[in-house]
Amino acid sequence: MKKIEAIIQPVKLESVKEALSEVDVTRMTVSDVQGFGRQKGHTEIFRGQEYEITFLRKVKLEIIVNDEYVEPAVEAIIKGARSEGGGKIGDGKIFVLPVDDCIRIRTGERGVEAI
Numbered sequence: 001m002k003k004i005e006a007i008i009q010p011v012k013l014e015s016v017k018e019a020l021s022e023v024d025v026t027r028m029t030v031s032d033v034q035g036f037g038r039q040k041g042h043t044e045i046f047r048g049q050e051y052e053i054t055f056l057r058k059v060k061l062e063i064i065v066n067d068e069y070v071e072p073a074v075e076a077i078i079k080g081a082r083s084e085g086g087g088k089i090g091d092g093k094i095f096v097l098p099v100d101d102c103i104r105i106r107t108g109e110r111g112v113e114a115i
Contacts, residue, residue: 001099001112002070006061007033008081008092013059016080020063023072027115029062039090058092064099066112 008016013030020028034055043052065073074094081092104114 001102001115002065002067003097003099004061004063004065004070004073004077005095005097006063006077006081006092007035007058008061008077009090010057010059012081012092016061016077019076019080020073023069023076025063025065025069025073025076027063031060031062033058033060037090037093056090064102064115066115070096 006016010032017028020026035058036054036056039056043050045051061077063073074096077094083091101110102112102114103110107114
């Protein structure tokens, strides 16, 4: 089992969700997060004052999958999250982490059956 964490642009959430459902990955947790990387924020003017926005709004997906779904899920996230024209800075990151165990609280099932 693996945990896939993806940080993506909020506007790409629906296209990523559709791409994941095409490869039978239908369970995920979505969180609104803020951060910055190479984009390093930007400046905005509000009521005549200039403000530097250093933390940009992003969406974090957390998905636990069986090993055979890792590559299809990663490819689906890339397909759905990449900007047109080969991608742009700020499209996001994907992290793949090992998962030792999973327990379904309702039934007590463990491991791959609990996913």
